[in-house]
Amino acid sequence: MSDYDRLLELIRLRRSIRQFSDRAVGREEIARLLEAARWAPSNHNRQPWRFLVIEDKQQINQLAEIVSQSLSEKLKSLPEAAAAYAGEFTHYATFFSNAPVLLVVLHKQPVSLSAPLLAGLKNPELVSGEPLSVAMAVQNLLLAAQALGLGTCVLTGPLLVQDALVGALDLPARHDLTCLVALGHPAESPAPPRRKTIEQIVEFRNNPRRTKD
Ligand SMILES: Cc1cc2nc3c(=O)[nH]c(=O)nc-3n(C[C@H](O)[C@H](O)[C@H](O)COP(=O)(O)O)c2cc1C
Incomplete structure (x- = not known):
């Protein structure tokens, strides 16, 4: 099998x-996941990622409870038609209580020097590159977990109530939440959700110099 096929x-x-x-999940396995994460590319090689590894079941449950309570408050403001999905929504933001390990993934805030460059942009966080760099580290970590037979799920649903989460987490200075990752040995093997075709996602902009294949 070629490298490409294996990948x-x-x-x-x-x-x-x-x-x-x-x-x-053993500490050695967690170390191997973090090793893959730290080799991701990053903006100016800033490596703006930080991982809080929560292995204490009680603390994981407590965080899920905080999300559940704050989210059900927030979901009350939804229009009636959407409120029918509130239960499902809460489940997708709190199922991490099943996981033996929870990774709280953080990105460092952009350096203050870049503030004048970012001011006025529609999406300064995206342009700064920090959350994107961290997303790349997370994908490395997910693939490393797959290679080790571990199961993962990224969650951003809980960030809808990020103030409540931050209040419970004591984050390092100048860091924000990027996502959570539930981690453990899988007890299910779901079918792959549908993917868009290449035709649906790609636009080749015409290059007049390109000869037809
Ligand atoms: C940025 C991001 C946020 C996500 N947030 C959640 C979430 O809050 N809860 C959840 O159950 N799944 C979450 N997921 C998982 C997606 O639902 C899942 O990746 C998608 O349905 C495709 O399935 P697959 O990962 O098995 O290919 C998230 C995935 C990504 C990349």
């Missing part, structure tokens, strides 16, 4: 896992 297989087989067995 693509790993990429295609990775699934978001939301059911985990009780089996613990």
Whole structure:
């Protein structure tokens, strides 16, 4: 098998896992995931990622409870038609209580020097590159987990109530939440959700100099 085929297989087989067995995840395995994460590319090689590894089941449950309570308050403001999905929504933001390990993933805020450059942009965080760099580290971590037979799921749903989460987490200075990652040994093997075709996602802008294949 070529490197590409092996890589693509790993990429295609990775699934978001939301059911985990009780089996613990070893510190060595976690170290191997973080090793993959830290080799991701980053803006100006700033490596703006930070991972809080929560292994204490009680603390994980407590965080899920905080999200559940704050989110149900917030979901009350939804229009009636959308309110029907509130239960499902809460589940997708709190199922991490099933996981033996929760990674709280943070990105460092942009350097203050770049503030004048970013001021007035529609999407300064995106342009600064920090959250994007961290997303790349997370994808490395997810693929490393797949290669080790571990299951993961990224969550941003809980960030809808990020103030409540931050209040419970004591974050390092000048860091914001990027996402959570539920981690453990999988207790399900979901079918792959549908993917858009290449035709649906790509636009080749005409290059007049390109000869037809
Ligand atoms: C940025 C991001 C945020 C996500 N947030 C959630 C979430 O809050 N809850 C959840 O259950 N899944 C979440 N997911 C997982 C997606 O639902 C999942 O990746 C998608 O349905 C495709 O399935 P797959 O990962 O198995 O290929 C998130 C994924 C990404 C990349």
